[in-house]
Amino acid sequence: MGKSLMIVDDSATMRKIIMRTVRMSGLEFDRTEEAGNGVEALEKLKGGVVDIILCDINMPEMCGTDLVKRVRQIPDCNGTKIIMVSTESSQELIDSVIADGANGFICKPFTPEKFQEKLSPFMN
Amino acid sequence: MIEQLGIKEIVLESAKEVFETMIFMDITETAEPDSDIEGWAILGLITFRGAMEGCLAICCSTPCAQTISMNMLGIDSAEQVSEADTCDAIGEVANMIVGRVKKHLAETVGNIEISIPSVVNGREIKNNLGNDAELVTAKVNIEDKYVAKLSMLYRKSSK
Numbered sequence: 001m002g003k004s005l006m007i008v009d010d011s012a013t014m015r016k017i018i019m020r021t022v023r024m025s026g027l028e029f030d031r032t033e034e035a036g037n038g039v040e041a042l043e044k045l046k047g048g049v050v051d052i053i054l055c056d057i058n059m060p061e062m063c064g065t066d067l068v069k070r071v072r073q074i075p076d077c078n079g080t081k082i083i084m085v086s087t088e089s090s091q092e093l094i095d096s097v098i099a100d101g102a103n104g105f106i107c108k109p110f111t112p113e114k115f116q117e118k119l120s121p122f123m124n
Numbered sequence: 125m126i127e128q129l130g131i132k133e134i135v136l137e138s139a140k141e142v143f144e145t146m147i148f149m150d151i152t153e154t155a156e157p158d159s160d161i162e163g164w165a166i167l168g169l170i171t172f173r174g175a176m177e178g179c180l181a182i183c184c185s186t187p188c189a190q191t192i193s194m195n196m197l198g199i200d201s202a203e204q205v206s207e208a209d210t211c212d213a214i215g216e217v218a219n220m221i222v223g224r225v226k227k228h229l230a231e232t233v234g235n236i237e238i239s240i241p242s243v244v245n246g247r248e249i250k251n252n253l254g255n256d257a258e259l260v261t262a263k264v265n266i267e268d269k270y271v272a273k274l275s276m277l278y279r280k281s282s283k
């Protein structure tokens with residue numbers, strides 16, 4: 001069965017750019033969802049879990065680091081991989097969000113190669 | 125001191141990285157007058173606080189902002205990008221530039237926390253961000269077609 005993807009970012013334009021970059025990286029998803037913040041993402045996950053979440057950090061309502069903690073409390077999302085996609089890239093932040101349950105980190109600005117590198121381990 | 129860090133160089137280097145990676149355009153510093161920015165312009169602004177406080181902005185003409193958002197989205201015709209897309213794209217450009225600036229500053233000045241972007245779309249936007257702190261500005265030439273103005277206003281935090 002094909003994989004499903006959710007892109008969480010407060011900028012609609014950035015969501016489109018991420019989607020385009022994912023496509024350029026050659027990775028294919030059967031189902032893609034979008035959410036503008038953590039609250040919206042949790043709401044959409046209730047309607048069906050996804051395999052991979054690409055998650056911004058700085059967002060209104062609920063930021064990405066809080067979303068990671070919340071998703072990790074949902075038993076159905078045990079297998080969901082969360083990759084942070086953020087302009088913030090301090091080692092301290094990366095370490096703390098990985099400790100909270102994220103599975104990877106992509107820094108903005110990004111390239112299709114970066115998505116290929118970080119997502120392909122989770123595509124099998 | 126902050127002056128010796130070459131804030132302007134950090135801002136330019138960060139902007140170059142963002143333009144090359146995400147917008148597929150080359151930028152070079154220029155001394156050209158910014159008549160291009162007079163009239164309708166778009167300004168993307170991010171504030172920050174922490175070891176340093178202030179704000180960073182990028183200001184350019186509406187056609188320039190449209191081209192930037194078209195390149196970021198991979199769209200060839202200007203009719204296909206909405207005004208909302210264009211504003212959003214400029215906010216994200218400012219956001220990514222300040223993210224790179226933050227990374228550079230982390231090694232020398234310390235950590236800064238950055239805000240969610242604000243975007244102003246209007247006429248004759250004056251980019252004077254205040255006068256009680258250091259202000260660096262740099263004009264950049266984008267692919268010999270447009271001129272954009274980068275500015276960063278900052279002061280070392282008293283905390």
Ligand SMILES: [Mg+2]
Binds near residue numbers: 009010011057058
């Ligand atoms: Mg954001």
